[in-house]
Amino acid sequence: MSACPPSEPSGLGGAAMAELKSLSGDAYLALSHGYVAAAAGLAYGAARGTEAARGYGAPGPGSDLPEAPAPRAPGAAAESSGEQSGDEDYAFEQRRRRRGPGGAADGRRRPREQRSLRLSINARERRRMHDLNDALDGLRAVIPYAHSPSVRKLSKIATLLLAKNYILMQAQALDEMRRLVAYLNQGPGLATPVAAAPLTPFAQAAVYPFSASAALPCPDKCAAFSGTPSALCKHCNEKP
DNA sequence: TAGGCCATCTGGTCCT
DNA sequence: AGGACCAGATGGCCTA
Numbered sequence: 001m002s003a004c005p006p007s008e009p010s011g012l013g014g015a016a017m018a019e020l021k022s023l024s025g026d027a028y029l030a031l032s033h034g035y036v037a038a039a040a041g042l043a044y045g046a047a048r049g050t051e052a053a054r055g056y057g058a059p060g061p062g063s064d065l066p067e068a069p070a071p072r073a074p075g076a077a078a079e080s081s082g083e084q085s086g087d088e089d090y091a092f093e094q095r096r097r098r099r100g101p102g103g104a105a106d107g108r109r110r111p112r113e114q115r116s117l118r119l120s121i122n123a124r125e126r127r128r129m130h131d132l133n134d135a136l137d138g139l140r141a142v143i144p145y146a147h148s149p150s151v152r153k154l155s156k157i158a159t160l161l162l163a164k165n166y167i168l169m170q171a172q173a174l175d176e177m178r179r180l181v182a183y184l185n186q187g188p189g190l191a192t193p194v195a196a197a198p199l200t201p202f203a204q205a206a207v208y209p210f211s212a213s214a215a216l217p218c219p220d221k222c223a224a225f226s227g228t229p230s231a232l233c234k235h236c237n238e239k240p
Numbered sequence: 241t242a243g244g245c246c247a248t249c250t251g252g253t254c255c256t
Numbered sequence: 257a258g259g260a261c262c263a264g265a266t267g268g269c270c271t272a
Binding site for chain 1 (some may be wrong): 244245246248250251256
């Protein structure tokens with residue numbers, strides 16, 4: 001079992017490195033080498049459509065969810081959301097087709113209430129996903145990667161992976177601080193604060209949070225992302 | 241054009 | 257019974 005390589009930028013393309021350079025100074029300085037590299041790999045590219053443009057920001061939590069589905073492109077799944085009472089529900093028909101004749105999933109419900117029940121379930125699910133996305137936005141807001149408009153929003157998986165790594169990094173830094181304080185309190189006469197772990201406050205070896213997790217290198221992008229196998233990455237869990 | 245990412249719909253399962 | 261959660265399917269948008 002060997003850990004993923006500590007996020008050598010070699011795993012990143014030139015574009016990713018360019019993005020790395022474009023990270024805001026604070027974020028760049030605050031992050032360990034590996035974390036930054038991961039950030040560069042995760043913050044994908046330049047100007048992507050805004051959430052609003054993609055209709056993703058729409059109703060939000062608590063909103064009563066006006067029956068206006070996120071304005072996705074016409075013909076998209078949203079069209080079939082049933083929120084538009086106008087044309088016959090495409091998704092509903094699809095579903096019936098899929099289920100085949102006699103495949104009434106909702107028991108003996110009459111079609112009309114069955115349909116309205118489905119709509120309310122859909123709306124609830126949509127709201128739930130919006131809440132989830134809001135939470136992810138909140139997470140993105142506190143992860144130091146690059147919040148500049150020239151850098152694309154982190155994907156969901158990237159957000160989660162970076163957040164995890166960031167937490168690990170912070171924990172490591174905190175640990176270093178504690179050791180430093182303990183060392184200073186003991187007086188300078190002692191050799192090293194912790195025999196087994198020499199104080200190297202900002203050395204990569206000490207700060208880099210990924211080396212601890214010795215696991216298989218991810219065959220896919222996870223390695224390029226964070227250098228650490230992730231429970232969120234299916235490739236990391238595929239096989240030993 | 242392929243691949244990545246995403247929103248939405250949907251049916252199933254579990255919980256209250 | 258109804259709601260929350262989950263995962264699969266589908267299709268659109270965007271970038272390399």
